[in-house]
Amino acid sequence: MRISPILTAAALALALTGHASGQTPEAAPPSEAEPGITLPEPVAVADHKAPVTAASALRVPQIDRRFVRLAFPEPDETPVLGETLNATAHKMLKELFKAGKAAGNHGDIYDNRDRGHSTLPPENHPQLTHVIYDETARAEGLDYGLGDRLLFDAPTFGNSSTALTGEEYWRSQPRFALTGGDGTGPLRLFQNYAASQIYFYPEHRDHDEKFGDLIPANTPYMLISQGSSGSDRVHMEAVAMILAAFKPETKAFLVENGLIAPTVQMVYRRSQTTVLSRAAYFSGLAHPSVFPARVINLARMVALANAIEPGDVPPVVLLEVMEEDEGVQGVDYFGSDLSERFFDTPSAIARIWRSKAYSRSMVVSAAATKDPNGRPLQFTWAVLRGDPERTRIEVLDAAGTSARVTIDWQNPRPVPGRPEISSNRVDIGVFASNGVYDSAPAFISVLLPQHETRSYEAGPDGAMRIASIDHAPAAEAYVDPALFPLIEWRDAYVYDESGALLGWTRTRNGFDSDYDATGARVLSRDGSGRAAHVEIVSYELSHADGISRLNEASSGRFEDRSIRAADP
Numbered sequence: 001m002r003i004s005p006i007l008t009a010a011a012l013a014l015a016l017t018g019h020a021s022g023q024t025p026e027a028a029p030p031s032e033a034e035p036g037i038t039l040p041e042p043v044a045v046a047d048h049k050a051p052v053t054a055a056s057a058l059r060v061p062q063i064d065r066r067f068v069r070l071a072f073p074e075p076d077e078t079p080v081l082g083e084t085l086n087a088t089a090h091k092m093l094k095e096l097f098k099a100g101k102a103a104g105n106h107g108d109i110y111d112n113r114d115r116g117h118s119t120l121p122p123e124n125h126p127q128l129t130h131v132i133y134d135e136t137a138r139a140e141g142l143d144y145g146l147g148d149r150l151l152f153d154a155p156t157f158g159n160s161s162t163a164l165t166g167e168e169y170w171r172s173q174p175r176f177a178l179t180g181g182d183g184t185g186p187l188r189l190f191q192n193y194a195a196s197q198i199y200f201y202p203e204h205r206d207h208d209e210k211f212g213d214l215i216p217a218n219t220p221y222m223l224i225s226q227g228s229s230g231s232d233r234v235h236m237e238a239v240a241m242i243l244a245a246f247k248p249e250t251k252a253f254l255v256e257n258g259l260i261a262p263t264v265q266m267v268y269r270r271s272q273t274t275v276l277s278r279a280a281y282f283s284g285l286a287h288p289s290v291f292p293a294r295v296i297n298l299a300r301m302v303a304l305a306n307a308i309e310p311g312d313v314p315p316v317v318l319l320e321v322m323e324e325d326e327g328v329q330g331v332d333y334f335g336s337d338l339s340e341r342f343f344d345t346p347s348a349i350a351r352i353w354r355s356k357a358y359s360r361s362m363v364v365s366a367a368a369t370k371d372p373n374g375r376p377l378q379f380t381w382a383v384l385r386g387d388p389e390r391t392r393i394e395v396l397d398a399a400g401t402s403a404r405v406t407i408d409w410q411n412p413r414p415v416p417g418r419p420e421i422s423s424n425r426v427d428i429g430v431f432a433s434n435g436v437y438d439s440a441p442a443f444i445s446v447l448l449p450q451h452e453t454r455s456y457e458a459g460p461d462g463a464m465r466i467a468s469i470d471h472a473p474a475a476e477a478y479v480d481p482a483l484f485p486l487i488e489w490r491d492a493y494v495y496d497e498s499g500a501l502l503g504w505t506r507t508r509n510g511f512d513s514d515y516d517a518t519g520a521r522v523l524s525r526d527g528s529g530r531a532a533h534v535e536i537v538s539y540e541l542s543h544a545d546g547i548s549r550l551n552e553a554s555s556g557r558f559e560d561r562s563i564r565a566a567d568p
Contacts, residue, residue: 001154004051005201005270008201010050010295015208016117018136019173020510022559027041039058039069040056040057040058040067040068040069040370041056041069042069042071043056043069043070043071044066044071045070045071045072045073045129045231046073047141048078048122048126048127048128048129048130049086049129049130049131049132049400050068050070050073050109050129050130050131050132050152051134052068052131052132052133052134052137052143052150053134053136053137054134054136054137054139054140054142055136056068057137057142057150057450059239063191063213065131065148065149065150065151065188065191066142066150066151066322067150067151067153068151068152068153069153070129070151070152070153070154070332071107072106072107072129072154075104075106078106078126078127078384079094079097079126079127080093080094080097080102080104080105080125080126080127080244081093081094081124081125081126081241081244082121082123082124082125082126084123084124087240087298087427088298088299089298089299089301089302090241090298092299092302093241093244093302096245096306097244098340100223100248101243101247101306102244102245102246102248103243103245103246103247103248103250103251103252104127104129104161105125105127105128105240105243105244107129107154107155107244108127108128108129108154108155108156108157108240108243108244109128109129109130109152109154109155109157109158110125110128110129110130110131110156110157110158110236110240111131111147111150111152111156111157111158111159111199112130112131112158112159113143113144113145113146113147113158113159113160113162113199114159114160114161114162115138115143115144116143116319117161117162117229118159118229118230118232118233119159119201119233119235120159120163120233120237124237125237125244127238127244128240129154131143131152131158134226135562144160144162145160145162145173146176146177146185146199146322146423147159147192147197147199148177148185148188148189148191148192149158151191151192151195151197152195152197152532154196155196155197155243155255155260156195156196156197156198157197157198157199157200157236157239157240157243158197158198158199158200159199159200159201159232159233159236160173160199161201161202161228161229161230161231161232162201162202163202163204163205164176164180164373166547168481168546168547169481169482169546170205171206171348171480171482172201172202172203172204172205172206172214172215173201173202174201174203174206174215174222174224175206175214175215175216175480177189177222178215178216178217178219178343178350179216179480179482179483180249180330180482183343183559186217186221186342186343186345186348186350187343189219189221189345189348190221190345190346190347191224192221192222192261192346193220193221193261193262193316194258194261194345194346195258195261196254196255196258196259196260196261197261198222198223198239198261198264198265199223200222200224200225200232200235200239201221201222201223201224201225201237202224202225202226202227202228202229202230202231202232203224203225203226203227203290204227204228204229205228205232206290207224207290207415207421208227208421208469209420209421209425212412212415212421212422212423212424213289213290213415213421213422213423213425214478214480215289215290215425216342216350216352216425216445216447216480216483217290217342217348217350217425217445217447218287218348218384218385218425218427218443218444218445219345219347219348219443220261220262220265220347220348220440220441220442220443221261221345221347221348223235223239223265223291224270224289224290224291225290225292225293226290226291226292226293227293228311231293234293234296235291235296236299237304238268238296238298239264239268239299241298241301241302241305242264242267242268242301242302242305243260243264243305245301245302245303245305245461246263246305246306246308246309247304247306247309248286249310250308250309250310250313253304253310253313253372254313257313257372258316259313259315259316259372259556261348262314262315262316262439262440263308263313263314263440264373265440266314266437266438266439266440267301267302267304267305267308269281269286269287269440269441270286270304270438271297271300271301271303271304271519272286272291272295272296272297272551273294273295273296273297274286274295274417278438280433281381281431281438282380282382282429282438283416284383284384284385284415284416284427285416285417285428287384287416287427287441287443288415288416288417288550289425290484296450303347308437310373312373312434312436312437313371313372313415313437314371314433314434314436314437314438314439314440315355315369315370315371315432315434315439316346316347316369316430316439316440316442317347317369317376317379317431317432317439317441317442318346318347318366318368318369318441318442319347319348319349319364319365319366319368319430319442319444319496320345320364320365320367321344321349321362321363321364322363322364322365322402323362323363324351324360324361324362324363325355325357325359325360325362326340326341326355327340327354327355327356327357329539330518330519330537330538330539331518331519332354332355332357333354333355333356334487334539334550334552335485335539335540335541335550336538336540337541338354338485338538338539338541338550339352340352340353340355342445342447343521346368346442347442347455348442348443348444348445349364349441349443349445350444350445350446350447350550351445351446351447351448352446352447352449352483353409353447353448353449354449354492355464356386356464356466356469357409357466358408358465358466359407359408359409359410359464360406360407360446361404361405361406361407362404362405362444363396363402363403363405363436364402364403364405364430364444365402366379366400366401366402366430366432366442367401367402369401369432371432371434373434375434375435375436376399376434376435377398377399377401377432377433378399378400378432378433378435378436379395379400379402379430379432379433380399380400380429380430380431380432380433380438381393381395381403381405381428381429381430382428382429382430383426383427383428384416384427384428384429384441384443385413385415385416385423385425385426385427386407386410386413386425386426386427386446387408387410387411387413388409390407390409390410391405391406391407391408391410391426391428391430392406392407394406405428407426407446409448409454409456409464409466411450412424412450424447424448424449424450425445425446425447425448426445426446426448427443427444427445428443428444428445429441429442429443430442430443430444438493440551447483449476449484451473451474451478451479451484452469452470452471452473453469454468454469454470455467455468455469459495459499460498460499461499465493465495465499465501466493467492467493468490468491468492468493469490469491470490471487471488471489471490471491472486472487472489472490473486481546481547481548482548485541485548485549485550486547486548486549486550487506487549487550488508488509489506489508490506490507490508491504491505491506491507492504492505492507500517501517502516502517503515503516503517503522505529514531516534516561519537520534520535520537521534521535521536521537521560522534523535523558526527526562530561530562530563531561532560532561533558533559533560533561533562534558534559534561535551535554535555535557535558535559536554536555536558537554537555538552538553538554538555539551539552539553540553552557
């Protein structure tokens with residue numbers, strides 16, 4: 001039996017707990033296991049099936065995931081593709097494998113997570129090993145839904161053609177992964193990426209003409225198909241062929257260096273029918289949040305995957321925010337339980353624009369990115385989505401290892417290549433080139449609350465400033481309750497002659513209240529109109545009848561801010 005080296009205990013610990021340092025996992029022998037993690041016994045693969053039980057999936061309490069080791073038999077004479085697959089791309093892959101120039105799918109895992117609802121036919125890719133869950137695993141739900149429960153120590157791809165269909169919190173599995181639960185979803189997606197696991201999910205109602213693109217952030221960690229049940233199959237077929245098309249020595253290098261998922265993402269994206277040049281690869285057309293079936297070009301994918309030599313494998317881009325503008329809760333935005341930091345993971349950073357600011361800026365570094373073969377790297381930063389006149393990138397060094405990204409408030413725009421679908425998101429892509437190949441993208445995403453009605457105006461110095469915000473959405477607008485609670489008031493901002501903020505007037509339920517520049521509610525004013533007595537307020541979330549609502553509450557603190565003459 002052959003035991004895959006892709007994830008031993010040391011690599012597992014890096015993938016799961018070492019993300020903060022921006023490092024990618026590396027294979028290490030079992031003797032170097034991290035303290036507190038004991039390797040499970042490997043599951044024996046037979047007849048291209050991996051039987052998984054609740055007992056064989058080791059629980060790792062540090063991160064609430066399960067780890068499955070696999071022992072594969074030596075490769076046999078099983079063909080790489082089924083006899084009925086005879087298109088040009090299929091014939092190409094069959095010839096490459098027959099000549100020993102393609103690795104095939106021996107040692108690759110297919111994990112279906114919708115209990116056969118939308119599955120990859122075994123006869124089409126007979127070398128794949130299919131995960132088979134027994135009753136104990138099914139009883140614990142290890143086989144269903146998001147692919148964020150298990151980690152396999154072999155290249156893995158899988159799918160769950162399911163969605164959450166509740167009345168208020170309906171969403172696709174990708175949107176749930178980014179917004180649901182305890183907030184660790186984005187990190188779990190990165191863990192999959194670092195552990196050579198790629199999962200596919202339909203966008204089901206989250207990327208359509210009616211509501212627009214509801215995916216709140218872009219990541220390279222998964223692939224989302226346009227459509228509902230079954231729309232993921234053609235994309236899985238493509239990735240199965242990419243995995244099979246790598247040269248044997250290249251695939252071994254990718255496995256040993258934890259680069260299967262990033263390299264598959266690069267090949268898939270670079271080979272799309274809509275991406276015919278390097279410039280196109282640096283455009284939003286190449287990197288949507290959701291992929292339609294029509295972009296798949298199997299022949300290009302097989303050819304590109306097979307062309308990659310071990311010494312030319314591109315790196316995985318790692319990002320870190322060095323500095324950024326942040327709003328002040330209670331003044332720039334409201335909600336003590338809310339934040340503008342959506343998530344920070346090594347290859348995807350996301351923010352939610354809550355502040356009243358007209359512009360926001362951040363400095364991001366990709367300096368932690370290292371080429372697996374020690375080649376020098378050159379970085380490209382590209383606006384993939386958003387208004388290019390209001391989204392600016394200032395590269396800060398010759399190699400492009402860091403950049404300042406500045407975004408102005410902007411209106412929704414059509415999704416690149418899909419003019420009927422609107423998007424409230426700005427995406428920046430960061431790519432590393434080793435002189436041979438460009439990497440898969442890392443992303444910086446900013447989601448704008450464009451259900452709000454905002455008005456900005458020029459101040460005395462010519463700089464744009466907030467004039468008013470009506471937080472209440474229009475009746476027909478969809479607002480994700482997991483990200484934006486219902487706020488039922490309008491704020492109109494007041495400035496002095498020099499342009500300094502004096503405060504704002506809040507209109508709610510037909511009544512007006514005044515607030516000073518610190519966010520305190522004004523109870524009385526002095527003879528000059530300045531705030532004399534104020535009440536400190538707070539903002540708390542409530543949840544009732546499936547609605548998340550932001551409420552203003554008194555803190556019970558009052559202050560006298562009247563100006564008195566100094567004592568003689």
